[in-house]
Amino acid sequence: MMHIENALLFLVLAPVIGGLVAGIDRKITARMQGRVGPPLLQPFYDVGKLFQKEQILVAPSQNFYITAYLVFIVVSGALFFAGGDLLLVIFAFTLAHIFLVLGAYSSYSPYSFIGAERELIQIIAYEPMIILSAVGMHLVTRSFYVADIMAAKVPLISYLPGVFIGFLMVLTIKLRKSPFDLSTSHHAHQEIVKGVTTEFSGPMLGRVEIAHWYENVFLLGFIYLFFAWNPLVAILVLAIVYFIEIVIDNTFSRVTWQLTLKSAWIIAGLMGLANLGILYYLSGVVPV
Amino acid sequence: MITLPFLVVFPALAAALLLLISRDSWRRLVVWAGAAVTGIASLSLLFITPESGPLFYPVGYEVLSEGMFVAELAIAVFLIYLGIKYRKYLAIFLILFQAALLVFFETGRGSVLHHITPNLFIDQFSLIMALIIGIIGSLICVYSLGYMATYHERHPNVPDRRRSFFFLVFIFLSAMFGLVFSDYLPWIFFFWEITTLCSFLLIGYSKTDESIKNAFLALNMNILGGIAFAGALLYIIAVNPGGELLHLHSLIQSSHAIALVPAVLIGFAGITKSALMPFSGWLVGAMVAPTPVSALLHSSTMVKAGVYIIVRFAPVLTGTMEGLIIGLVGGVTFLLASAIAISQSNAKKVLAYSTIANLGLIVACAGVGTYKLIWAAILLIIFHAIAKSLLFLCVGTVEHRIGSRDIEDMTGLIVRMPRISVMMFIGIAGMFLAPFGMLISKWAAIEAFSDAQFGLAFIAILAFGGSLTVLFWSKWMGKIISMCPVAERVENNISTEKWMVLSILTALTVLVCLIFPIISAHLIEPFVLAVYGQTTRLSQDNITIMAMMLFLLMIMPFSLLLYRNDKRIVPAYMGGRPTTADLTFQGSMGIQQHVGLCNYYFEEVFGEQKLFMAGSALCFGLILLVGTLTAGVAL
Numbered sequence: 001m002m003h004i005e006n007a008l009l010f011l012v013l014a015p016v017i018g019g020l021v022a023g024i025d026r027k028i029t030a031r032m033q034g035r036v037g038p039p040l041l042q043p044f045y046d047v048g049k050l051f052q053k054e055q056i057l058v059a060p061s062q063n064f065y066i067t068a069y070l071v072f073i074v075v076s077g078a079l080f081f082a083g084g085d086l087l088l089v090i091f092a093f094t095l096a097h098i099f100l101v102l103g104a105y106s107s108y109s110p111y112s113f114i115g116a117e118r119e120l121i122q123i124i125a126y127e128p129m130i131i132l133s134a135v136g137m138h139l140v141t142r143s144f145y146v147a148d149i150m151a152a153k154v155p156l157i158s159y160l161p162g163v164f165i166g167f168l169m170v171l172t173i174k175l176r177k178s179p180f181d182l183s184t185s186h187h188a189h190q191e192i193v194k195g196v197t198t199e200f201s202g203p204m205l206g207r208v209e210i211a212h213w214y215e216n217v218f219l220l221g222f223i224y225l226f227f228a229w230n231p232l233v234a235i236l237v238l239a240i241v242y243f244i245e246i247v248i249d250n251t252f253s254r255v256t257w258q259l260t261l262k263s264a265w266i267i268a269g270l271m272g273l274a275n276l277g278i279l280y281y282l283s284g285v286v287p288v
Numbered sequence: 289m290i291t292l293p294f295l296v297v298f299p300a301l302a303a304a305l306l307l308l309i310s311r312d313s314w315r316r317l318v319v320w321a322g323a324a325v326t327g328i329a330s331l332s333l334l335f336i337t338p339e340s341g342p343l344f345y346p347v348g349y350e351v352l353s354e355g356m357f358v359a360e361l362a363i364a365v366f367l368i369y370l371g372i373k374y375r376k377y378l379a380i381f382l383i384l385f386q387a388a389l390l391v392f393f394e395t396g397r398g399s400v401l402h403h404i405t406p407n408l409f410i411d412q413f414s415l416i417m418a419l420i421i422g423i424i425g426s427l428i429c430v431y432s433l434g435y436m437a438t439y440h441e442r443h444p445n446v447p448d449r450r451r452s453f454f455f456l457v458f459i460f461l462s463a464m465f466g467l468v469f470s471d472y473l474p475w476i477f478f479f480w481e482i483t484t485l486c487s488f489l490l491i492g493y494s495k496t497d498e499s500i501k502n503a504f505l506a507l508n509m510n511i512l513g514g515i516a517f518a519g520a521l522l523y524i525i526a527v528n529p530g531g532e533l534l535h536l537h538s539l540i541q542s543s544h545a546i547a548l549v550p551a552v553l554i555g556f557a558g559i560t561k562s563a564l565m566p567f568s569g570w571l572v573g574a575m576v577a578p579t580p581v582s583a584l585l586h587s588s589t590m591v592k593a594g595v596y597i598i599v600r601f602a603p604v605l606t607g608t609m610e611g612l613i614i615g616l617v618g619g620v621t622f623l624l625a626s627a628i629a630i631s632q633s634n635a636k637k638v639l640a641y642s643t644i645a646n647l648g649l650i651v652a653c654a655g656v657g658t659y660k661l662i663w664a665a666i667l668l669i670i671f672h673a674i675a676k677s678l679l680f681l682c683v684g685t686v687e688h689r690i691g692s693r694d695i696e697d698m699t700g701l702i703v704r705m706p707r708i709s710v711m712m713f714i715g716i717a718g719m720f721l722a723p724f725g726m727l728i729s730k731w732a733a734i735e736a737f738s739d740a741q742f743g744l745a746f747i748a749i750l751a752f753g754g755s756l757t758v759l760f761w762s763k764w765m766g767k768i769i770s771m772c773p774v775a776e777r778v779e780n781n782i783s784t785e786k787w788m789v790l791s792i793l794t795a796l797t798v799l800v801c802l803i804f805p806i807i808s809a810h811l812i813e814p815f816v817l818a819v820y821g822q823t824t825r826l827s828q829d830n831i832t833i834m835a836m837m838l839f840l841l842m843i844m845p846f847s848l849l850l851y852r853n854d855k856r857i858v859p860a861y862m863g864g865r866p867t868t869a870d871l872t873f874q875g876s877m878g879i880q881q882h883v884g885l886c887n888y889y890f891e892e893v894f895g896e897q898k899l900f901m902a903g904s905a906l907c908f909g910l911i912l913l914v915g916t917l918t919a920g921v922a923l
Contacts, residue, residue: 002829054856055856056857056858057856057858058857058858058860059771059857060771060857061702061769061771061848063847063848063850064844064845064847064848067844067847068841068844068847072837075837075840079833084833085829085833087731087734088722088731088830088833088834092837094721094722095837098721098762098765101762102762102765102766105765105767106766106769106770106771108700108770108771108773108860108871108885109860109861109862110862110871110885111860112860113766113770113885116766117763117888120758120759120762120763121888123755123759123762124758124759127754127755127758128748128751128754128755131734131750131754132748135738139738144735193863198861199860265752273744273748276747277744280744
């Protein structure tokens with residue numbers, strides 16, 4: 001059932017792909033803003049530089065939480081690409097983020113404290129939709145295993161269009177894109193300094209960055225599942241989706257947490273649940 | 289097989305002894321011995337429980353049933369006396385009504401029933417409950433020794449009634465054993481009433497106005513459940529004058545048409561006892577009692593009696609409209625109680641709402657009642673009992689040291705009370721994080737609901753409610769682990785007794801996550817198989833991965849050793865202002881400003897009053913609906 005080799009590939013390739021995606025992201029963003037933008041490999045230079053810096057800490061336990069954050073992001077991604085149980089992947093993913101939040105809490109700093117609270121709000125905003133997506137895939141393929149969902153002969157997207165839209169909504173939160181970059185942002189305009197990452201610096205911040213790359217590759221993999229029946233279409237959709245995310249990032253201003261939570265839940269409720277409800281109703285029609 | 293009656297009688301004897309002795313050292317001895325014997329005896333049940341199906345143990349003393357009836361009337365008289373004393377007329381009315389039903393039942397059954405032999409029985413589910421009661425309950429008793437001593441030092445105006453306190457606690461255990469071992473419904477009812485009485489007296493322990501008010505609230509709600517239970521008994525002898533169906537197992541195995549009405553009535557009694565909405569008020573109010581009482585009510589006794597009986601009747605409820613609605617009451621309770629917990633800063637209240645939420649989830653599983661869901665429900669009962677008792681006892685210990693049970697006052701607890709904080713941390717992790725217990729159950733429930741009829745509604749409830757639990761637990765965790773640099777260490781003077789109990793519970797929280805596949809294979813699966821003819825489990829792959837995750841989590845703290853050389857500690861970023869270690873800085877007008885960090889509570893979104901009203905109304909409506917449906921069946 002498990003494909004260990006895929007997990008190993010993920011371990012090695014995901015940071016490369018994630019870093020490249022981040023580089024492309026910065027380039028396109030810069031062009032949208034009328035700038036030239038940094039070189040494609042700039043994210044790698046940045047992280048390399050972070051690792052050369054001296055490690056300063058606010059609380060020694062930060063190190064533990066951030067290492068755990070990186071480890072469990074990698075675990076959840078590896079489990080996903082190995083074809084494991086999607087629900088377990090999601091729970092490991094949540095666990096990883098709780099560690100990030102705890103790292104921010106542990107420093108007892110006002111900015112990272114608010115960042116941590118906002119990160120928690122983001123977690124509860126996106127988690128229901130991700131679980132509903134997994135359940136939707138289960139409804140169509142009768143399995144929670146990523147390997148089985150990958151092997152599905154039918155295009156999942158044609159059964160789960162609403163779930164897909166809901167997932168795109170929470171993807172914006174997960175990629176830390178405006179308008180939902182509440183807890184920390186890739187942009188300089190941030191009212192709570194760097195939010196959840198304020199008190200992480202040097203190699204520790206480098207680990208947070210790498211974890212973010214892993215995470216992004218995992219999320220792209222999740223979108224891939226909707227189109228897994230045709231790899232070409234899937235990759236094309238991934239490119240389009242990511243481009244749309246960049247456009248959204250550059251056209252919207254940040255919203256409040258209330259609006260984030262409300263909109264994420266309403267979309268999850270309307271799109272996700274309605275979609276699943278119809279599937280349930282028609283479940284006789286769905287191939288098993 | 290003598291162990292079964294022994295477990296019912298022995299705690300009662302210990303209780304009687306405790307009522308007589310007033311010297312502290314003697315009391316200590318009896319409590320220790322009582323707890324040890326109860327714990328060992330319940331462990332020894334592991335060896336006598338059959339591999340499959342229940343094992344019956346006939347108790348051929350008809351006089352016992354008569355005695356119980358007399359005792360129930362005596363309790364009614366005692367409660368009426370208290371009701372008159374404190375002028376709680378609603379309580380008196382309810383008690384009289386219940387007593388009338390009982391007398392009616394007793395005269396109605398008359399001599400016809402004399403040939404029936406009441407049974408005690410044990411099967412895997414009873415065994416699990418007995419282990420929870422015997423181990424966790426006994427640990428809480430031992431913990432209470434130290435706690436109550438400190439409690440009376442701190443509350444000099446509360447009269448020292450420790451004799452009756454320990455009496456009640458042990459009677460409580462005895463009644464719980466009786467409840468899970470009885471097969472004869474009138475006996476179950478008797479023990480049911482004893483738990484109601486004990487919780488009523490324990491909640492009112494301090495005899496302040498508030499505690500008396502809350503005690504009567506608990507009494508009223510639970511007697512309401514008792515009335516429904518008595519109604520079920522009357523219904524059974526009305527349709528089955530021979531009385532064979534008064535046996536739990538015969539009733540469950542009888543036809544749907546007969547068993548459904550008593551199942552719903554007893555299910556309603558279970559809802560009141562396990563404090564689902566709209567009856568959650570009593571459990572929240574119960575936190576006025578000393579903390580070990582809360583730990584006892586929330587983890588191993590009382591509320592677990594409610595879910596126990598509902599899980600027992602799950603085979604009758606499954607696939608029926610009534611079962612589905614009872615499940616929905618649980619689901620709505622889970623969702624709204626989780627939301628309310630976000631808005632609470634009182635640690636005991638957060639724990640109370642989280643208990644209510646988890647009981648709701650268990651009832652949701654049991655109401656829908658497919659075999660997979662029953663598996664998940666029993667797992668939930670186990671994990672919840674351990675983690676919740678640990679958390680209550682931690683909060684109790686912290687409260688005595690820092691003088692507050694407010695989560696906001698627990699800032700930097702990791703610096704002030706490192707060991708307790710780690711235990712609390714593990715307890716909280718056990719409540720919501722992978723790969724710990726409660727999450728395994730939540731996961732199993734999602735999987736099971738996705739195959740069940742009308743499962744989508746419950747999946748939605750779980751998806752949203754589950755993420756709400758993440759929020760309130762993690763912000764509490766965050767408060768504890770904040771490295772507040774100037775806090776003083778106050779962890780001394782905690783007795784060895786308390787440390788021992790807390791350590792065992794912490795170890796158990798981790799241990800059951802490690803060995804839950806064994807618990808599942810030897811205890812839960814045989815039970816589910818015996819009842820439903822099929823069973824379920826987590827796949828081997830997933831168990832391996834969970835074990836690896838747990839292992840990873842356990843070795844991760846050692847990574848701190850790797851960073852031992854990172855010595856450069858700097859103060860937190862404060863916008864470039866010079867700041868002292870306790871976050872005091874010079875404001876722009878030259879005034880010293882102090883920074884305080886406080887969690888979000890989202891009162892306007894997750895306010896207690898609003899959500900409680902909504903939940904109560906909704907659940908009340910659902911219960912009315914199920915009542916109407918059942919009345920239709922009954923008539």
